[in-house]
Amino acid sequence: MAEKDQNTEQAILQAARKVFNQKGLDGATVQVIADEAGTTKSMVNYYFRSKEKLFAAVFLSAFRHFFSGIAAFIQSDFSLKEKIEKIVELDTQKLIEFPQLPVFILNEINRNGEIVFAHLQELNPGNLFAIIDQQIDSEVKKGTIRKIKAYELFMSIQGLTIFPILCKPLMSKILGATELEYDNILLERKKMIVEMIWKYLSV
Amino acid sequence: MAEKDQNTEQAILQAARKVFNQKGLDGATVQVIADEAGTTKSMVNYYFRSKEKLFAAVFLSAFRHFFSGIAAFIQSDFSLKEKIEKIVELDTQKLIEFPQLPVFILNEINRNGEIVFAHLQELNPGNLFAIIDQQIDSEVKKGTIRKIKAYELFMSIQGLTIFPILCKPLMSKILGATELEYDNILLERKKMIVEMIWKYLSV
DNA sequence: GTCTATACGCAGATAGAC
DNA sequence: GTCTATCTGCGTATAGAC
Numbered sequence: 001m002a003e004k005d006q007n008t009e010q011a012i013l014q015a016a017r018k019v020f021n022q023k024g025l026d027g028a029t030v031q032v033i034a035d036e037a038g039t040t041k042s043m044v045n046y047y048f049r050s051k052e053k054l055f056a057a058v059f060l061s062a063f064r065h066f067f068s069g070i071a072a073f074i075q076s077d078f079s080l081k082e083k084i085e086k087i088v089e090l091d092t093q094k095l096i097e098f099p100q101l102p103v104f105i106l107n108e109i110n111r112n113g114e115i116v117f118a119h120l121q122e123l124n125p126g127n128l129f130a131i132i133d134q135q136i137d138s139e140v141k142k143g144t145i146r147k148i149k150a151y152e153l154f155m156s157i158q159g160l161t162i163f164p165i166l167c168k169p170l171m172s173k174i175l176g177a178t179e180l181e182y183d184n185i186l187l188e189r190k191k192m193i194v195e196m197i198w199k200y201l202s203v
Numbered sequence: 204m205a206e207k208d209q210n211t212e213q214a215i216l217q218a219a220r221k222v223f224n225q226k227g228l229d230g231a232t233v234q235v236i237a238d239e240a241g242t243t244k245s246m247v248n249y250y251f252r253s254k255e256k257l258f259a260a261v262f263l264s265a266f267r268h269f270f271s272g273i274a275a276f277i278q279s280d281f282s283l284k285e286k287i288e289k290i291v292e293l294d295t296q297k298l299i300e301f302p303q304l305p306v307f308i309l310n311e312i313n314r315n316g317e318i319v320f321a322h323l324q325e326l327n328p329g330n331l332f333a334i335i336d337q338q339i340d341s342e343v344k345k346g347t348i349r350k351i352k353a354y355e356l357f358m359s360i361q362g363l364t365i366f367p368i369l370c371k372p373l374m375s376k377i378l379g380a381t382e383l384e385y386d387n388i389l390l391e392r393k394k395m396i397v398e399m400i401w402k403y404l405s406v
Numbered sequence: 407g408t409c410t411a412t413a414c415g416c417a418g419a420t421a422g423a424c
Numbered sequence: 425g426t427c428t429a430t431c432t433g434c435g436t437a438t439a440g441a442c
Contacts, residue, residue: 026230027314030418045419103313106369110306111230113372125377151378152395159366164358166309169316174328175354192355196403233436243409248437
């Protein structure tokens with residue numbers, strides 16, 4: 001029954017996404033994933049052979065999901081300022097939808113780096129930075145902005161947008177903010193982030 | 204032998220710090236901690252009763268270690284700009300020394316939040332924000348800076364300084380930078396961060 | 407206080423019936 | 425393809441000898 005296979009396999013993938021996001025590679029167990037998917041440990045191993053293989057599948061899809069949109073904007077022919085705005089916009093939207101994504105990704109980058117590195121090349125990050133560097137250069141020559149390295153710009157934008165999500169559990173507690181209120185804070189920040197970055201760049 | 208006790212207990216603590224930092228609560232095992240400390244699983248459980256208890260001890264000390272310095276500066280009578288500079292300075296220094304600290308802390312905040320919340324009050328973060336809010340207000344009245352919430356300022360500073368450490372394994376790979384070169388990038392960023400923040404605040 | 411031995415459970419993974 | 429049963433190993437934790 002090819003249809004049932006699809007369903008079970010997809011159910012496992014979906015469950016794995018959820019559990020790995022919440023617990024990480026080490027904290028998650030095949031048992032919990034199976035329960036969440038409404039099936040058994042055997043089935044998980046039948047479809048994915050091992051916990052690590054399942055994890056790799058989930059992680060790569062999450063990684064791509066987050067960065068593919070950004071990569072597309074970088075390669076587009078928007079102006080530098082438009083790209084910054086679009087990236088902050090897209091980031092914020094994705095982060096509100098999947099708040100666990102950054103901890104998940106950053107945790108695995110730091111703890112099980114090999115898995116990430118092995119598949120990093122497909123995004124060709126060096127090339128993306130080169131594109132931005134070129135765009136910065138041409139703006140600098142026009143005298144509109146100051147010189148900055150693309151990776152510095154990238155880390156600044158991502159730091160400003162992602163960090164508030166990373167400390168969300170803590171900050172919402174401190175501020176006494178509900179889920180919705182905190183998401184609003186994130187939405188409000190968008191303007192501030194773009195302005196902060198752009199004001200710095202402006203000569 | 205009280206002296207030997209001290210040594211073994213301290214050795215376990217030190218080993219636990221190292222292993223928990225690298226592997227997190229879930230990824231670490233008592234066996235590995237014991238090996239690292241040059242003792243046995245039994246001894247770890249003898250001194251700390253359980254892995255969770257040991258973790259709580261390690262985590263709290265790390266958490267305090269990172270934030271106590273910042274808290275001190277916030278409560279000092281430096282000007283707002285000086286405080287920003289000092290905090291960026293202190294952060295960067297601590298991050299270079301203990302690059303695993305942020306992943307460790309942020310990961311546990313998101314995965315095992317209760318442990319963090321239970322002991323959060325001792326830092327009295329609400330009060331720290333209040334101090335900054337007050338200082339901002341007085342500057343705003345003088346017309347030197349624009350209005351901003353203390354927590355927004357805090358998240359921006361921390362995001363700009365901490366994020367580059369979080370993606371260090373990835374970025375150093377992309378940039379082809381050695382440990383030392385990457386640390387230099389972090390040091391160079393200090394000026395940029397302060398300027399970015401301050402330029403945004405300036406009216 | 408320190409070690410060895412061991413209890414006990416659950417992890418991931420496989421075999422084999424249906 | 426799905427399930428039950430089971431293997432093997434390692435996890436935390438404890439008991440008891442020295």
